[in-house]
Amino acid sequence: MKKLLKSPAGFVLMILFILVLAAGCSSDGGSEEGSSDSKTANDGKVNGTLEIQYFVGGYGDSWWKEVIGDFEEKYPDVKVVQHAGPNINEEMRSRWVSGDPPDVVYIDGAGSSETQMVEDGQLMNLSDWVKELKLEDGTPLMESFIVEPATYDGEIYSLPLVFDTWGTWYDKAWFEKNGWEVPSDFESFMSTMGEIKESEGIAPFVTTGKYPYYFLRGMLYPAFGAAGGNELLNDVIKGKESAWTSDKVLEVMKKVEKMAEKGYIDSGFGALNHTQSQMNFLLHKNAFIPVGFWLPNEMEKSTPEGFEYGFIPSPMNESGEPMAIVPDLRPLAIAEEAENPEAAKAFVEFVFTKEYAKLFSEHTGAIMNLKGVDLASNDKVPQYLIEANEMINNPDKVQIYHKPHPMSADLETPISNALVSLMLGNISAEEFTQKAEEAAAEYRESNK
Incomplete structure (x- = not known):
């Protein structure tokens, strides 16, 4: 070792050896599935691991599972890790507080607050990106919402997925x-x-x-x-x-x-x-x-x-x-510190279609926040929802x-x-x- 350090070439070799050793120590071997260490960098492409957090309450989770399954079929290089359940907001709180959030979050249920998350700097600013999004028929998404996204000092940090009302x-x-x-x-x-x-x-x-x-x-x-x-x-x-x-x-x-x-x-x-x-x-x-x-x-x-x-x-x-x-919207958002923002954006864009809006009403008995979705002719949609929709x-x-x-x-x-x-x-x-x-x-x- 001393002989190596005495020559310039040996000194360089020693530095290289230390760097390789440090890289090995910081590898993700042995980390649990779904942790930030298990994520794969996507280099600007839609691949790697995508973590999604969604609350499971009155709407159930069948719609989410169908959509996520379809998304994985379209993007086979993406592995989706789902964090879901009735207590998921509390279970994931430490991840958000420690700066290791999931990539996509559906904000709903006890223990969640969109406004609080914006105030705490936890959500990505989507103001410019959302202007580029279009539905399957080419209509701009921003012109297709029943109710427009919430704004904070004119900025958009979430997209309203569910149109509900108390x-x-x-x-x-x-x-x-x-x-x-x-x-x-x-x-x-x-x-x-x-x-x-x-x-x-x-x-x-x-x-x-x-x-x-x-x-x-x-x-x-x-x-x-x-x-x-x-x-x-x-x-x-x-x-x-x-x-x-x-x-x-x-x-x-x-x-x-x-x-x-x-x-x-x-x-x-x-x-x-x-x-x-x-x-x-x-x-x-x-x-x-x-x-x-x-x-x-x-x-x-x-x-x-x-x-x-x-x-x-x-x-x-x-x-x-x-x-x-007073419409009560349930939004989708992307974490400011998302480790896979490209896959997160691909998923959010994937969800907002009229086809998935129809499926949402069938699965949940509620309405997705998109205009022009025909519910009256769909015999899988409950009668109370059709009547409420007409009244509203x-x-x-x-x-x-x-x-x-x-x-x-x-x-x-x-x-x-x-x-x-x-x-x-x-x-x-x-x-x-x-x-x-x-x-x-x-x-x-x-x-x-």
């Missing part, structure tokens, strides 16, 4: 049997709930207290849209100063207070998770529940015989005014309001906690709005 569900067969009026505004909503409480001896309305954002998104968002249009809806979501203590917000919260005072909200809702509240609804322990289009698919195996799903926009609007809908697209009956982006988890969590207190009758509407305004002030301060 609304209020009821059993059509039960209502027809008892002659109960299907509400079309808050006045008729209260009237019908009063009749049901008196005749059935139940609290007519239930939701989940474990995930109070169900009520926030399912009942309050459309109420804010109906009361103050897109401006009010956007202001409360962004936590704008004085928005939560405005007269219009207080007017809405007084309606919630009235529901609680009348005993129309199930007093046990605070302890229920989403599936427990949905099961109570199916068993006629309650008559109304706010959920998205995924409800019938999620509860398919538990739905009693003869139960007929009915859907209406949440009836928080005033009499004589259209009912309000009737401007005389329903007004659609748009939020700028999802509410940040940093704001939604404290507001949701205060909301539970209001619904349990522990605080007044005025106290709620004050707590919400304080939460918004803290949120604004933390994001300066």
Whole structure:
């Protein structure tokens, strides 16, 4: 060794030996499948390992498996590693925090927040790239969305895959049997709930207290849209100063207070998770529940015989005014630190077709966020979805309001906690709005 170091040639050989040894030590031998070390660099081509994270909830996973299978057939040099399940957002949290995220993420379910991910710099800016994308018929993708992508200071970080909307569900067969009026505004909503409480001896309305954002998104968002249009809806979501203590917000919260005072909200809702509240609804322990289009698919195996799903926009609007809908989009995004961005982009582009949009409705009973997809003539699409789709697209009956982006988890969590207190009758509407305004002030301060 000493002789080698004494000559120039020997010194060079020694340096080369050290470099080779270092490279060997940093190889990926023995790493687990799906970890970042197992990924293969694609050198600008669509190959290597592609990691995809998707939440499995009410929509199930059959559509994802079919699409991913087709993608692997088209791109045989790509190996897709799927990270999926009902708890996947929590399971993958450490990967995101440590800077080792999957390449593609479907943002949905508890523990996920698109806005939070953008604020944390975790998602790739897609603003320029999306302008190049086209559907199979050559139509630009940006012109084909039912609802355009969320923007953050004018920039796009995700593409809305699923067009869902929260609304209020009821059993059509039960209502027809008892002659109960299907509400079309808050006045008729209260009237019908009063009749049901008196005749059935139940609290007519239930939701989940474990995930109070169900009520926030399912009942309050459309109420804010109906009361103050897109401006009010956007202001409360962004936590704008004085928005939560405005007269219009207080007017809405007084309606919630009235529901609680009348005993129309199930007093046990605070302890229920989403599936427990949905099961109570199916068993006629309650008559109304706010959920998205995924409800019938999620509860398919538990739905009693003869139960007929009915859907209406949440009836928080005033009499004589259209009912309000706020689309709730579920987006696809690419990680800012994706190790295989080319395959990630190929997958996202692959998914957005009308053919897969039809399949999505068949698999999930929900709608993919693309215009011009014929559902009415498809006998595999459930009737409630066809009827809801027709209702939503009737401007005389329903007004659609748009939020700028999802509410940040940093704001939604404290507001949701205060909301539970209001619904349990522990605080007044005025106290709620004050707590919400304080939460918004803290949120604004933390994001300066």
